[in-house]
Amino acid sequence: MEPSSAPPCRMCVPRLGLLLAVSLLTAWIPTTVAQLTVEPVPPDAAEGMDVLLLVYNLPENSPVYLWYKGETADPNRLIATYVTSLGNTAPGPAYSARDRILSNGSLLIQNVTLEDTGNYTIQAMNILYVPSEASAQFRVYPKLPEPHITSNQSQPVEGEDSVAFTCEPEIQNITYLWWIHGQRLPETTDRLQLSPDNRTLTVLSVTRNDTGPYECGVSNPGNTARSDPFSMNVSYGPDAPTISPPDLYYCSGANLSLFCHAVSDPPAQYSWLVNGRLQQATQELLVPNVSVNNSGSYTCHVNNSITGLNRITVENITVFGPVAQPAIRVINTTVLERDRLVLTCLTDDAGISIRWIFNSQSLNLTARTRLSPGNSTLNIYPVMKVDEGEYQCEAFHLNCSSKSDPLWMTVKDNPEPESSDLLPGAIAGIVIGVVAGVALIAVLAYFLYCSKTGRASDQRHLTEYKPSASNHSQGRSDSSPEKVDEVTYSSLIFNAQQPKQPTPASLSPRATETVYSEVKRK
Numbered sequence: 001m002e003p004s005s006a007p008p009c010r011m012c013v014p015r016l017g018l019l020l021a022v023s024l025l026t027a028w029i030p031t032t033v034a035q036l037t038v039e040p041v042p043p044d045a046a047e048g049m050d051v052l053l054l055v056y057n058l059p060e061n062s063p064v065y066l067w068y069k070g071e072t073a074d075p076n077r078l079i080a081t082y083v084t085s086l087g088n089t090a091p092g093p094a095y096s097a098r099d100r101i102l103s104n105g106s107l108l109i110q111n112v113t114l115e116d117t118g119n120y121t122i123q124a125m126n127i128l129y130v131p132s133e134a135s136a137q138f139r140v141y142p143k144l145p146e147p148h149i150t151s152n153q154s155q156p157v158e159g160e161d162s163v164a165f166t167c168e169p170e171i172q173n174i175t176y177l178w179w180i181h182g183q184r185l186p187e188t189t190d191r192l193q194l195s196p197d198n199r200t201l202t203v204l205s206v207t208r209n210d211t212g213p214y215e216c217g218v219s220n221p222g223n224t225a226r227s228d229p230f231s232m233n234v235s236y237g238p239d240a241p242t243i244s245p246p247d248l249y250y251c252s253g254a255n256l257s258l259f260c261h262a263v264s265d266p267p268a269q270y271s272w273l274v275n276g277r278l279q280q281a282t283q284e285l286l287v288p289n290v291s292v293n294n295s296g297s298y299t300c301h302v303n304n305s306i307t308g309l310n311r312i313t314v315e316n317i318t319v320f321g322p323v324a325q326p327a328i329r330v331i332n333t334t335v336l337e338r339d340r341l342v343l344t345c346l347t348d349d350a351g352i353s354i355r356w357i358f359n360s361q362s363l364n365l366t367a368r369t370r371l372s373p374g375n376s377t378l379n380i381y382p383v384m385k386v387d388e389g390e391y392q393c394e395a396f397h398l399n400c401s402s403k404s405d406p407l408w409m410t411v412k413d414n415p416e417p418e419s420s421d422l423l424p425g426a427i428a429g430i431v432i433g434v435v436a437g438v439a440l441i442a443v444l445a446y447f448l449y450c451s452k453t454g455r456a457s458d459q460r461h462l463t464e465y466k467p468s469a470s471n472h473s474q475g476r477s478d479s480s481p482e483k484v485d486e487v488t489y490s491s492l493i494f495n496a497q498q499p500k501q502p503t504p505a506s507l508s509p510r511a512t513e514t515v516y517s518e519v520k521r522k
């Protein structure tokens, strides 16, 4: 800028003034940068609540603040003046006993009314008595009463009725809300419908699962009120009844006790029919000491007087006649240790099943026990001391049974043979050796004979070699093939016996011995 060409100094003064103002302004900025503001808490209130108008960024050491109703600092609508140094409130024309200015500048309005809705303005002086202003507004909404639910049908029937729930009372300009099982009602489904104002909820074609509870709510921005839970009393059923126990077969002499149950609300009425004839109108049917005559169809009939529905379940029950008592046949009730014990169960009933009982418990099968097909013969070999005790056989058909009288079997000691007993064994060994030698010679002779004659009677060999272990008494005419036959037979027996005797090793030689002596006897 050129001073020579500078205009008259008249212009310099405002310029200086502007400069001063700018510098003053910049000096002010740090204190005014934080704007005075008011925040209503809550901005939407219900009648009777307290509202706090919170003030932020009051001027430092502000000596006085004034609260006005309205958007401006209108002296006619002054609520109160607060003098910091005195800590007291001087009421204005718009003052109410519910208004209280706090030391930090905030205004507390207690127990607000609908008329309190509107704007509020604070005017706060700084230390130089330069005022600053801020406004805020809040709304007060009517306090909502607790709503309640009414239903247009007190006892709807499942699958038949639709029910309309209405939330009372009716209030303008509020929102109605619904909860089922405590869950906010989502969008309406095909069975749940809301009226346009949401005040009426309709449940179409109710089911037993629609009993609720239901709750309704009324809401405005200031508050929400929720009704007490409301449950619907849906009548349903009866469903098909169940009969317990489900057994269809009984033994004569048993007590028949049939219990019927059907899901139903209100509870079903029960009655029993036997072979189509009304027996009694009870839930439980008792027929003591049944006989074959009591076989037949047992029908449980259920009825619901409200739904008017009837259902039945039929059970065809068969009563079996008494099972004849079986008997045990035995040759001798005393057996020697290591001998064979054979018991036979005798029963007149055809097609009946048999099981064995030892010392009042189900007989344990061991490797020494063998049962005939159908279980009628019990065979224990070799008998041991532990086999002594009480035997019973039981004839049974499904769950009907009859036990034989108990039979006590004694197992007598049979001391293990001493070392002198080896002698018969040795003799047997020698005999076997001799027999085997003779047999070998016979076989050789036979083969020689066969090769000489030049024809092999394979077919005959096959038949004779066939292991007919059980066919002891089969007669034989040929003298030379018989010996062969005997040797083969004895070895077959031996092989057959050996795996079936997983008894202590000491017993094996004796078993073999017996077999060989049998062969010898032949």
Ligand SMILES: *[C@@H]1O[C@H](CO)[C@@H](O)[C@H](O)[C@H]1NC(C)=O
Pocket: 054, 055, 056, 102, 104, 105, 106
């Ligand atoms: C003013 O004081 C009240 C009551 O003590 C308090 O609730 C409020 O938060 C204070 N205001 C500010 C802006 O901190």
Ligand SMILES: *[C@@H]1O[C@H](CO)[C@@H](O)[C@H](O)[C@H]1NC(C)=O
Pocket: 048, 111, 113
């Ligand atoms: C709130 O105000 C109502 C009238 O507006 C009054 O009936 C009620 O007693 C007041 N409640 C309290 C707690 O001051």
Ligand SMILES: *[C@@H]1O[C@H](CO)[C@@H](O)[C@H](O)[C@H]1NC(C)=O
Pocket: 152, 153, 162, 163, 164, 202
């Ligand atoms: C209850 O309201 C539902 C839905 O509007 C209607 O279908 C039903 O017939 C009403 N029941 C009675 C008893 O009025």
Ligand SMILES: *[C@@H]1O[C@H](CO)[C@@H](O)[C@H](O)[C@H]1NC(C)=O
Pocket: 172, 173
């Ligand atoms: C409901 O709201 C409408 C507009 O929003 C208003 O004109 C009417 O006066 C209100 N009614 C009530 C009872 O508040």
Ligand SMILES: *[C@@H]1O[C@H](CO)[C@@H](O)[C@H](O)[C@H]1NC(C)=O
Pocket: 175, 176, 185, 186, 187, 194, 196, 197, 198
């Ligand atoms: C009714 O409720 C639904 C949600 O359930 C909402 O979207 C809708 O605006 C409500 N209508 C009224 C009139 O309140």
Ligand SMILES: *[C@@H]1O[C@H](CO)[C@@H](O)[C@H](O)[C@H]1NC(C)=O
Pocket: 207, 208, 209
């Ligand atoms: C009721 O609900 C149960 C389980 O949620 C379901 O198995 C049954 O089918 C429902 N009954 C009806 C009548 O809707």
Ligand SMILES: *[C@@H]1O[C@H](CO)[C@@H](O)[C@H](O)[C@H]1NC(C)=O
Pocket: 253, 254, 255, 288, 289
């Ligand atoms: C049948 O019931 C009678 C008494 O009611 C009872 O003495 C008897 O032992 C019962 N019979 C059977 C097999 O349970």
Ligand SMILES: *[C@@H]1O[C@H](CO)[C@@H](O)[C@H](O)[C@H]1NC(C)=O
Pocket: 253, 289, 290, 291
């Ligand atoms: C059960 O009935 C039979 C005939 O059916 C009879 O002989 C027996 O004494 C009855 N038993 C009881 C306990 O009533």
Ligand SMILES: *[C@@H]1O[C@H](CO)[C@@H](O)[C@H](O)[C@H]1NC(C)=O
Pocket: 291, 292, 293
């Ligand atoms: C079975 O019924 C017949 C006639 O109904 C009767 O004479 C007979 O005594 C009954 N038998 C038993 C075991 O109750």
